Amino acid sequence: MDFTLSDEQTQMQESVRDYLESEGGIELARRQMDGEDVVGEVWDGLAEMDYPALSVPLEYGGLGDDLLYLSLLFEEAGRVALPGPLPETLGFTVPLLAELGTDDQKEEFLPAIADGDLRASVALYDDATESLPEAIRMEAEPTDDGYRLDGTKTLVPYAESVDRVVVPARTRQDTGYGGITLFFVDPAVAETERLDTLDKTRPLYELTFDAVEISGARLGPVDGGGDALKRAIDRLNVSMCAMLVGGADEAVDRSVEYGKQREQFDKPIGQFQAVKHRIADMWLDAEAARSLTYYAAWAIANDEDDARQAVSRATWYCTERCGELFEDDIFNHGATGYTWDHDGHIFLKQAKTWANLLGSPTEHRRRIADIRL
Amino acid sequence: MVIEGKHLSKITADVSTVAKPRMNFDYTDEQEAFRREIREWYEENLPDGWIEGDRDLPDDEDEREQFLREWQRKLHEGGWAAIHWPEEYGGRDASLMQQLIYQQEKARVNPPPERSEIGVDLVGPAIEGFGTEEQKERYLPKILSGEELWCIGYSEPDVGSDLASLQCKATDEGDHFRINGQKIWTTHAHKADWCYMFTRTDDSGPKHHGITALIVDMDQEGVTNERIRQITDEREFNQVYFDDATTPKENVLNEVDEGWEVAMRQLSFERISLSQSLDLERRFDELVEFCKNETRGGTPLVEDPHVREKLAEFDTRIQAAKLTYFRNVSKQMNGDLGAEASFGKLYDSEIAADLHRFRVNLGGPKAALWGDDSPNGAAKDSLANISIRIGGGTSDIQRNIIGERVLGLPKGDQE
Numbered sequence: 001m002d003f004t005l006s007d008e009q010t011q012m013q014e015s016v017r018d019y020l021e022s023e024g025g026i027e028l029a030r031r032q033m034d035g036e037d038v039v040g041e042v043w044d045g046l047a048e049m050d051y052p053a054l055s056v057p058l059e060y061g062g063l064g065d066d067l068l069y070l071s072l073l074f075e076e077a078g079r080v081a082l083p084g085p086l087p088e089t090l091g092f093t094v095p096l097l098a099e100l101g102t103d104d105q106k107e108e109f110l111p112a113i114a115d116g117d118l119r120a121s122v123a124l125y126d127d128a129t130e131s132l133p134e135a136i137r138m139e140a141e142p143t144d145d146g147y148r149l150d151g152t153k154t155l156v157p158y159a160e161s162v163d164r165v166v167v168p169a170r171t172r173q174d175t176g177y178g179g180i181t182l183f184f185v186d187p188a189v190a191e192t193e194r195l196d197t198l199d200k201t202r203p204l205y206e207l208t209f210d211a212v213e214i215s216g217a218r219l220g221p222v223d224g225g226g227d228a229l230k231r232a233i234d235r236l237n238v239s240m241c242a243m244l245v246g247g248a249d250e251a252v253d254r255s256v257e258y259g260k261q262r263e264q265f266d267k268p269i270g271q272f273q274a275v276k277h278r279i280a281d282m283w284l285d286a287e288a289a290r291s292l293t294y295y296a297a298w299a300i301a302n303d304e305d306d307a308r309q310a311v312s313r314a315t316w317y318c319t320e321r322c323g324e325l326f327e328d329d330i331f332n333h334g335a336t337g338y339t340w341d342h343d344g345h346i347f348l349k350q351a352k353t354w355a356n357l358l359g360s361p362t363e364h365r366r367r368i369a370d371i372r373l
Numbered sequence: 374m375v376i377e378g379k380h381l382s383k384i385t386a387d388v389s390t391v392a393k394p395r396m397n398f399d400y401t402d403e404q405e406a407f408r409r410e411i412r413e414w415y416e417e418n419l420p421d422g423w424i425e426g427d428r429d430l431p432d433d434e435d436e437r438e439q440f441l442r443e444w445q446r447k448l449h450e451g452g453w454a455a456i457h458w459p460e461e462y463g464g465r466d467a468s469l470m471q472q473l474i475y476q477q478e479k480a481r482v483n484p485p486p487e488r489s490e491i492g493v494d495l496v497g498p499a500i501e502g503f504g505t506e507e508q509k510e511r512y513l514p515k516i517l518s519g520e521e522l523w524c525i526g527y528s529e530p531d532v533g534s535d536l537a538s539l540q541c542k543a544t545d546e547g548d549h550f551r552i553n554g555q556k557i558w559t560t561h562a563h564k565a566d567w568c569y570m571f572t573r574t575d576d577s578g579p580k581h582h583g584i585t586a587l588i589v590d591m592d593q594e595g596v597t598n599e600r601i602r603q604i605t606d607e608r609e610f611n612q613v614y615f616d617d618a619t620t621p622k623e624n625v626l627n628e629v630d631e632g633w634e635v636a637m638r639q640l641s642f643e644r645i646s647l648s649q650s651l652d653l654e655r656r657f658d659e660l661v662e663f664c665k666n667e668t669r670g671g672t673p674l675v676e677d678p679h680v681r682e683k684l685a686e687f688d689t690r691i692q693a694a695k696l697t698y699f700r701n702v703s704k705q706m707n708g709d710l711g712a713e714a715s716f717g718k719l720y721d722s723e724i725a726a727d728l729h730r731f732r733v734n735l736g737g738p739k740a741a742l743w744g745d746d747s748p749n750g751a752a753k754d755s756l757a758n759i760s761i762r763i764g765g766g767t768s769d770i771q772r773n774i775i776g777e778r779v780l781g782l783p784k785g786d787q788e
Contacts, residue, residue, distance in 0.1 A: 001398050001470070003699040004707055068396065256780045271783040273769070276776035283775055284720050287713070288693035295696050298396055313689040365685035366678075372688055373661065373675050 003294070009072055016076040019049055025080045026343050032083040033200040033346065039084045039119075039161040046086075047116020055094045060110035066301035067091070067235055071242035071293060078246030081346045083201045085121050085158040089113060091239030093120040093166060096232045100182065100220030109164070109184070119162040121187075122236070123153035123207050131363055132233065133177050133226070138209070140169035140181055146215030147171075147183065152208045155357065159192050159205035166219065167209075168229055177226030182219040189214065199349040233358055234311040235300060240354045241293040241318040247347040248286040248322045251329035254344070255279045258333055275332060282328050285321045292317050309371050312364035319355035326351055398699075400474070407471055411453070411478040418447050424482055438564070445488040445519030454517040455493045457644040462497075462509070463517035469706050472645045480651035491561060492516035492523040496569045498644075499586070503627040503635050512567070512588070524591070526556040526570025526613065527636075534770050536571070536636060537580045541615060543572035543587060545629070548622050550574075550587060552595070552615040558764075562598045562611035565591050575630050586632035588624040595619065605756045645702050646714050649721035649761070650694035653728065657691050660684070660732060663749050667735070674735060683731055690724045712778035719771040722761045729755035 005013070023045055032038050046052055055070050056062020070090055077086055090113075097109055112118035126137035138151040149169060156165060165187045172179030191208040220228055256279060259270025269275050296310040304310070326348035330337035337344045355361060400408070416424065420440075431437045448454045449463065457472050458464025467475065487493065497516050500508055515521040532539045541554025552572060562568065568589045575583030589596070595618030601610040627635050661684065664674040674680050697716055704710040733740050733755050736748030743752060762768045776782040 001400060001473070001699065002396060002703050002706070003398070003696065004396065004703040004709075006395055252780070256782060259782050268783045270776070271785050273773070273785060276782050276785070277769070277772040279780060279782065280719075280772040280775035283780060284716060287697055287716055288690070288720065291696035291700055292689070292693050294396075294700075295692075298398075309688075310692075312685075313692055317689055317693060362682060365682045365689075368685035368688055369681035373665075373681060373684065 003291075005072070009069060012069070013072045013076055016049075016051070016073055017079065019045075020076055020080050020082065026346065029081040029083055029201045029346055030343070037161065039158065042082065042084045043116055043119060046084075052090060052116045053114035055090050056110050056114040057098050060098075060106055060114065062094075062110065062114040066297075067095075067238060068294065068297040068301050071238060071297040074239050074242035075246035075249075075290075078243030079250045081201055081243075081247060081343075081350060085119050085162055087236055087239035087243065088121045088157055088162075089119050092122055092232050092236040093164075095235055096166065096182070096219070096228060097184075100225065100228050105184070105219065118164065119158070120164045120166065120184075121157050121159060121162045122166045122232075123156040123159070124168065124233075125155045126151060126153060128154050132359060133180070133230070134175070136168050136170065136180060138167070138169040140171050140183065142171070143213050143215075146213060147181075147218065148211055148213050149183065149185070149209040150211045152206055153190075154195070154204075154206045156187075156205045156207050157202055159187050159207055160194070160203075162187060165207065166232075167207075168225060172223045174223075177230050179223050180226040180229060181222050182225035182229060183214060183217045184219045185214060185217050197353070199346075199353040201346060202350065202353065231300075234308065237311050237315045237358050238293060238296045238300060240358070241289070241296065241314045244318040244322045244347075244351055244354065245286070245290045245293050247350065248282075248289055248318075248325050251326055251344070251347055252279065252282050252286050255282060255329050255332040262334075269332075278328055278332065282325045285317075285325050289314070289318045289322055309368055312359070312367045315359065316361035316364040319351055320361040323348065323351035323355055404470060404474060408474050408478060411475060414451050414453065415478065415482050415484065418451060419482060419484060420444075423484070428483065428485075430485065441485060441488040442519060444485045448487065449518045454487070454489060454519070455497065458493075458497065458513070458517065462513040469643065469645050469702065473702055476645070476647065476651055480655055483652070483655060488522065489516055489519045491525060492521075494647075495525060496523045496567075499569065499626060499635055502638065503586070505623075507623070508588070508626070521566040522561060522564055523567050523569055524559050524562040524565035524611075524613075526559060526568050526572075526589075528558045529555055530557050530612075534767060537584070537633065539571055539573055539584065541570070541572050543574050543585055545574065546619075549619045550585075550622070550625075552587070552589065552618040552620065554615050556613040556615070557610075558601070559598070559611045559613050560609050562591070562613045563600055563608075567591060568596075568613070569626075571632050571636055574632075581633045583630050584632035584636070585629050586626040586635040587620050588626065589615075589618060589620045593618055603760070605753050645705060646698075646717065648694070648698040648717045649725060650691060650698050650717065653691045653721065653724055654695060656725075656728065657684075657687055660687075660728070660735075660749075663732075664735065667748075669737065680735070687724070687728055687731070690727075694721050694724060712774065715771060715774045715779065718766070719768055719775070722758065722768065725758045725761065726755075729758050 028038050028042055051073060053062040054065050054073060058064040074087060094113060097106060109118060124132060125135045127135045138149065138153065140147040140149055153167060159165065163186065164184050167183045167185050168180050169183065170179050171181040187207060189212045193206040195204045195206060197204050259275055259279060260268050262269050292314040296314040299307040299310040326344065330344040330348065333342060333344060336342055431440050452465055454463060456465040456467035456475055460466050493516060497513055500512055516523065527536065529539055529541055541556060543550040543552045556570065568591055570587055570589055572585050572587055573583060574585040595616050596613065598611040598613045600608040601612060602608050603610060664680060667674045701710055701714050701716065729751055732749055732751035736751060739748050740752065747753065777784055
């Protein structure tokens with residue numbers, strides 16, 4: 001038993017951190033938030049560092065590392081709330097392609113992702129008021145040489161900054177994850193409309209497919225993509241958890257720094273137990289979130305029996321508890337923390353968004369109960 | 374049951390690092406063999422029915438003492454009384470990994486309390502770290518065998534978290550010290566043979582100086598005690614009065630006036646920190662069983678959506694506690710553990726507080742009853758956990774430790 005990172009992993013993490021800091025750190029998120037599109041710039045830089053190759057299998061020009069390794073990259077990305085479809089491309093799409101893709105598809109897409117030439121996202125929701133998988137409703141009708149997609153997907157991250165989108169659709173009348181076929185589609189075939197989002201660093205879009213005929217885009221078996229999709233969503237959840245863990249660590253550091261600097265009543269406020277104890281509690285939750293996330297990543301990578309429980313544990317804990325932690329960080333900074341110019345809200349809005357995007361905390365707790373009880 | 378100072382950091386680094394495999398939760402064949410050895414020993418030696426859940430101790434105090442003494446004797450004979458201690462004092466020189474496996478197996482069967490726990494956990498390490506060879510030879514073996522029982526004179530009526538302000542006085546009278554003063558919350562003083570205590574030998578300088586750690590014979594005229602009834606209706610605590618009690622000079626631990634160092638550093642006997650999380654995991658399993666068997670309005674509790682969600686919440690928090698414990702133990706094995714070891718006491722006791730409150734409420738109206746009629750025994754557990762949050766450095770002190778030693782926040786006026 002050894003639940004610590006290897007030297008290699010630690011070094012990788014440190015080098016990512018240094019790199020992202022040198023690129024401006026959280027300023028990238030702030031520029032995105034204020035209307036610029038920095039995704040291309042961010043991605044070119046990441047590609048130069050070979051980071052998009054991390055989870056791509058060796059035979060397709062990647063580094064062949066697993067979700068745990070990837071989580072360490074996400075943790076550093078989360079520390080600066082890095083804009084861009086990093087979890088969607090590396091955490092979600094790459095393993096899905098590797099699992100379901102034909103040789104041709106893998107040959108076409110995986111090296112391109114590894115080289116930083118292809119970004120991907122995922123279009124899950126047809127109905128933003130429903131939970132997954134019931135929210136997957138779009139029907140795909142077979143045509144002579146492919147399928148016809150008709151309908152509107154919503155809450156699609158970074159749709160205008162990616163080259164492909166994974167689109168699950170129903171090819172057989174079924175519920176749950178049954179009867180689902182996956183398509184790997186160029187979003188240019190759809191009409192995109194940007195939504196007004198809580199988290200402005202991670203734009204969401206509506207994607208309208210107006211009876212669009214596609215061919216050669218099917219990813220995996222007809223009617224049988226649901227299981228792989230379910231597991232891919234688990235990996236996306238862990239990827240987001242890892243980003244939140246990085247953000248939580250950063251928020252604790254920020255509160256500590258402010259607690260040392262900011263003086264009131266002639267004392268640094270971190271000397272007051274009301275503040276000190278709140279920060280100590282933030283640290284407890286950040287540590288717990290990290291343990292749950294590392295374990296979930298490890299359990300998926302090693303195909304452990306309790307992987308699904310581990311994912312749900314990490315997900316509700318990271319989204320709910322880190323969300324509260326980010327609120328506490330804002331609170332520790334007083335009125336300054338409540339301003340747009342202060343970075344605290346960037347993390348908070350991310351956590352609030354993710355808390356419901358891939359299963360609410362309650363849904364994840366129910367899932368744990370259903371497995372365990 | 375609260376034990377003074379139980380959760381003070383007992384962390385030492387394992388410097389014997391070897392080439393490190395990647396993250397894994399596997400155990401080697403040798404480690405699994407050690408696990409089997411413990412299991413088999415428990416199966417053969419635990420009282421009849423214990424593993425199946427019949428864990429009641431005798432109600433009568435004398436019978437209970439007899440029972441616990443017998444259990445301690447068995448543990449000692451089996452070599453399980455303190456596996457992390459050196460063989461020369463009755464231990465096994467167990468590695469950190471063996472200690473972890475032992476903790477896991479112990480949590481699984483929830484054996485009777487160890488009568489020598491205070492001696493093993495707190496007194497022994499202090500004697501080993503600061504004592505003379507004579508002191509080690511004289512005291513350590515009898516701690517393990519349970520022949521001699523110890524208590525710790527730490528708190529005083531006006532001295533709780535602020536130990537350095539202690540008042541109980543020891544006066545140098547040539548070949549011995551004369552002790553006058555009072556100690557309180559002293560667990561097991563009424564049956565202890567020895568007291569490991571902190572006294573004031575010099576009050577002229579800064580308050581951290583002039584404290585002396587002494588070993589004092591409890592069986593003398595100058596020592597009297599009064600038992601304190603706790604909210605659980607138990608009487609494990611005592612007030613202890615020292616009225617011209619004496620102890621010879623050779624019973625000083627470390628140098629005279631240098632007791633603060635002893636109190637602050639719990640070193641030696643390279644050992645892993647302990648964690649409530651392993652016990653909580655078993656508690657959770659027991660609670661799930663309870664919820665499957667108990668019905669409300671004809672429906673098992675476990676089918677109530679609110680109960681299910683709460684159980685899932687506890688499941689996650691307990692796993693987070695356990696995994697963080699594993700992460701810290703692993704760091705320790707790699708020789709790389711710092712103040713973050715303070716995570717567990719606070720985090721785990723908060724889970725326990727919530728878990729026991731929840732258990733009480735699951736009892737329904739019957740939760741008003743006590744003793745054998747208390748549903749699931751939850752009422753007493755819920756009360757007892759309050760003492761875990763107070764003893765051995767209160768939760769408030771734990772938050773100070775985290776704030777200051779882990780995160781580097783400025784120290785408060787109080788320190």
